[in-house]
Every structure is written in C-alpha cells, then in structure tokens.
Amino acid sequence: MFRAVSRRIIRCNPFENTKYEKEKKKIRFLQKSDVMKLMAMRINDREAELARLMFVFSCFTGMAIADMESLEYSHIQTAADGRKYIRKERQKTKVEFIVPLHPIAEAIISHSRNAQARNKEQQTVKEKGDSLVFQPHCSRSVMGKNLCIVGKACGIRQRLSYHVACHTFGTMSLSAGIPIESIAKMIGHASISSTQIYAQVTDNKISEDMDRLIAKQSAKEKETMEREVYEPNSANSL
Template sequence: MNDHIQDFLHFLIVEKGLSENTIAAYRRDLTNYAKFLQMELQLNHFNEVTRSHILQYFAKCKKDGKSSKTLARYVASIRSFHLFLLRDKVTDQDPTVHIESPQVDVKLPRVLSVAEVDALLKAPDMSQMYGIRDQAMLELLYATGMRVSELLQLNKDDVHLTMGFVRCIGKGNKERIIPIGEHAIHAVKQYITAARPKLMSKNKPNTEALFLNHLGNRLSRQGFWKILKQLAEKAGIEKDLTPHTLRHSFATHLLENGADLRAVQEMLGHADISTTQIYTHVTKTRLKEVYKQFHPRA
C-alpha cells in the first residue's frame, strides 16, 4: 500500500508541482488512511476498499475529534488518491464516488487592528542585527500579504527595491508580482545593507536566501514562529497570533479602505475569489462592532 502512496506523491510533485507543505499533508493523510485499512479492517490492497470502508474511516476520525475542515481535507486527499489509482489501473473501481465532503464551518480569520500592527512593527530592537532583520520581515509580510512560507523562500534578487515590488512564487509554482510601500522598502534596504552581511556565514558567502538565521542559513518557519511570539508579547498583543495573522490583517485593512476585491485576490495569490471573499465578512463584522459601540440607538 505504501508503494502506491509513494507513486501518487511522486505524481503530485512531478505533474502538479505542489509545494512541500502540501505534499507533506497528503503524505500524512494517506499514511493514516492506509494504516486504518490495514490495522483495523485487515485490508491488504486498495482494490478491496469499498465506500463502506471509507465511511468507517471518516466515522473514526470524527469520533477522534477531527474538525469538519480537517475531514473535508481528508475527503479531498482520499478522493484524489483513488482517482489516481483508477487511472493507473491499480484498482478497477473508485469507492469515493457519492461520498460528499462535510459542510465546513466558516471561521473568520483573526486580524490585528492598525494600532496593533503598528505596535508589532515597532517591537524589534533596531540596535541589534536580529531586530533589523525581524522588522524587515514583518514590514514585508504586512506590505505584501505573503504567506510565511513564501516570505522565507525569497531570494535577495526577488526583491526589487528601486522599482518597489517583490517577486513571489506561491502555491502550484505560480509567480506573482506584489507592490511594496516605502516603509517596507526602507526596512528591507536597511536589513540588506546593515544586518544581512553580518548574518552571512563565512562558509556560505554567496547564499541567495534573503532572510538568514544566526548560522547564515535560510530562516525556517519554526524560527519565524518563535520570533513572532516573542515580538507579539513585547508589543503587548494579547490575541493568539499565528504566522498567517499579518496576511489576514493585510487583506482586511485593504478592503476596509476600499480596495478592489479582485486586486486583493491577485496580491494574495488566491486561485478562487471565494477564498478572498471571507475577508469581506470580516470587514462587515468589524463594521457591526463599530456600529454597536458608537451608534446611540444601537
């Protein structure tokens, strides 16, 4: 069974060009699925799997407390996998037919206020090279709405400070060009001239990565996560921040100030505008809060 999963993952990498994070998610989903089939149902080949077996697996996942969003992802992963097996003639039927994805509860993204973003951007210690780097990262994230994985994959040549834009490679290896403002340009320029040369390792003097850790290597997601938590605490932000919070805040603040939804979609790199539309719900929710707080008849 594991061999078929590896063949499918190879197909996703070569044919679909999916990101490492997406491939890792497929691997986890399908490994757990295959383990259930083998250990719980005593099945040894995917051709033995029926719709009933898959429903039993989803029932177990639900009993284990998996959210509707996670279950919907499992359905998508397993459906794509069985379609692949059928096309490759590993199986002679698709047991996922007529299995519906669960209704996903739409959770509004948590966003920072403009004042909270300002406090976070001022939190790094600019007398230290790490503080200069951290401010450049935060300014660039808030200026562009990039995913953290996209930010950390940037190379020095991807940032064009004179022209005022950054070149970003998003999901599915899709390239997009995002404009950046004066604050981000200044912060990145300061980092490249004053801090990055000090962070570069003597063993890797020609490294292309834009944001470096103390060893001169490309900064990791875990490294960024630690930095963000420390700076949020220093800024006095009590909200539960995630690396996506600045991305959510970027989109919400743009729409609140009258930005076109299509333009925001393009900057975020969303394939479907319905994904971007969630931020319009956020702005409406905030409008209601303002109304309740300030209208004398509310």
C-alpha cells in the first residue's frame, strides 16, 4: 500500500490511521492433576529423570530453564524465621526475583545435593560447576525431547516445555490466592502487566467452571421436571 502511494497509483493509504488489535497471547499450562502425575513418575534414564525434576521444580518456583541451569546453592538463602528462599537475577529481564521454597522444590534441591555428593565420592578430581544445583549433561534441545517423552509416559496430552512449567506456577499461585504483585516479584517480571495474563487465564477458568456447574444444575432440574411429568404422585393420579 505504501509502495502504491509512493508511485502515485493511489493518493493516500486508506488504512493509514487504522488501529490493529494485537491478538491476545494464549498461554499453556498444566492442571494440578497433571502436575501430580509428573511428581509420581520415576524415570530410569538419568537425563530424562533430570528433565522431569527440573520441570516439577519450575512448576513450584516459576523459574525459566536458563535460570535453573545457572542456579547455584549460594542463591538459596535462609530467612530469619528459618524458611528458605531463592534470591537471583533473572537472565531474561535482569530483574531480581525472590521466591520462597515450596517443600517440593526444597526436596528436589536436597535430592540433587545428595546425588552430587554420591558422585563426588567416586571422583578423584573436582569438576567445574559443582556449585550448580542442576547439572544436565546434554543440550537444551535434548532436554526438551526428554521432557516430551516424560509427558507421554505420564499420559499427559499437552506437549511439555519449560515455558509451560513457568505458566503453571503463575496460574497455580494466582488460584491459591497469592496477590499478583507477589507473583510478579517471584517470577521476576519487570512490570505487573506481564503477570496480568495469569489473571485472565484464571478468570476464564472460573467462567468455564461456572458454565459447567450451571449446565449440570440445568440437567438435574430438567431430569426432575421430566420425572414429575411422567411419574405423577399418588395424590394427582386419583
């Protein structure tokens, strides 16, 4: 259209002042039941099992794959009340995030620490990256493929990715009643507007649940009415 104007084929661009609405980005996340399936599953393959553990860890911390790969034990701190939390800078936004450790996330860290301790006993030379919580020995693309295998093994239809895990954390946190400002701080969003998408998802979920409830009640009412019509009581039948 701009080329047509420059060549004087048309006088002006009829769409010059037209505003286009950006299509709302749909996020993918898991239901709690699917997260429970992943938690219960155990994989014999070492790298696939690590992919599963990191996915579950992300579901309870909201951490992106890049932040988990660079997570060190020094990033795990203890508050005055004895509760542990992660304080780290998010690689994507360079914004510091603080997330309290859920017992499940804390258990995964303990598991990784114990596994690394056992491996160290078998090593004579200290390797680089011993301070890292997660130490995958394959590329991120292979980790993604392993994650898909884990998802299929759990019977989860949705294709798994670490973005899905982050979104799962956001939606579960909001559904649990955690203020959106706190979620933004835990995830490391530069502004709350980035976190608002989880509120939209939760609102839609509430509407869908209410629609199902209304439909279920309507079906019951219809069944009751039909019973009254086709099965009159004894008083009316006399």
